[in-house]
Amino acid sequence: MSKATTAQPASPLSRWWHQWRFHLNILLLLVPLGFMPKYFADASLFRGDSGLGERDIGTLQVGPWSLQLAELRDEAPRPDGPAGYMKNFNAALCDACIEPVKAVYLRIGKPRSLRTAGVIFFGTPYRLGATVPVPLRTQENAELWVTLEGWDGSVHQASIPLKTASPATVAWLKQQGGKP
Numbered sequence: 359m360s361k362a363t364t365a366q367p368a369s370p371l372s373r374w375w376h377q378w379r380f381h382l383n384i385l386l387l388l389v390p391l392g393f394m395p396k397y398f399a400d401a402s403l404f405r406g407d408s409g410l411g412e413r414d415i416g417t418l419q420v421g422p423w424s425l426q427l428a429e430l431r432d433e434a435p436r437p438d439g440p441a442g443y444m445k446n447f448n449a450a451l452c453d454a455c456i457e458p459v460k461a462v463y464l465r466i467g468k469p470r471s472l473r474t475a476g477v478i479f480f481g482t483p484y485r486l487g488a489t490v491p492v493p494l495r496t497q498e499n500a501e502l503w504v505t506l507e508g509w510d511g512s513v514h515q516a517s518i519p520l521k522t523a524s525p526a527t528v529a530w531l532k533q534q535g536g537k538p
Contacts, residue, residue: 403430406485410448415523420506421514423455425462427504427523434530435492442491445527449479449486455506456483463505464488466496466520472513475505496520498528 368376402408411428418427430446438444451459463469465476479486490502501517502524508514521528 410450410485411446413524415518418504418516418518420504420516421512423459423506423514424452425455425504425506426450426452427518429524429526430487432526434526438489442493444489445492445524446487446489447523449488449504451483451486458508458510459483459506460509461507462486462488463507464490465503465505466490466492466500468501468503468517469505469515472505472507475507476503492527492531494531494534496531498531 399408403412409428410426411430411432413429413432415427415429417424426449428448430448435443435445447464449462449464451462462479463475463477464479465474469475477488477490479488481487498521500520502520503515503517505513505515
């Protein structure tokens with residue numbers, strides 16, 4: 359006995375999928391292309407092809423040495439979980455400073471001693487990076503302090519007003535209104 363089988367009509371979803379699958383695959387290829395300019399800009403920034411950062415602060419003289427300072431991103435500090443709000447800065451030591459400088463520190467507010475000099479920069483002398491905590495109670499007239507420690511034990515400090523170093527951070531602090 360032979361059984362006659364009749365083909366069931368395809369579901370509407372199945373018909374739609376067979377009709378549009380090619381177009382959806384093309385869309386999956388084109389959407390990432392929209393994000394490529396930002397990717398290449400970030401890659402250029404992190405490689406150093408477009409300078410030390412998005413906003414160059416300038417050269418800062420610290421005792422007998424100098425360094426070039428820049429904000430990594432020209433934006434307000436970003437939240438970093440329990441650590442609070444953080445701001446990234448990059449620096450490059452002068453050619454004559456590479457050999458005698460042991461460490462470079464960065465801090466908002468004047469350090470009381472070398473133990474409280476702030477966060478230490480990391481990386482090569484030509485491209486150092488540091489992530490500085492920005493307390494919510496920071497005054498708008500605060501200063502960004504750079505401390506350089508030499509191999510001979512000497513310590514030199516210099517400061518730059520925060521409004522000069524990072525106008526976006528000062529604007530963010532004004533917006534916060536001194537909230538604890």
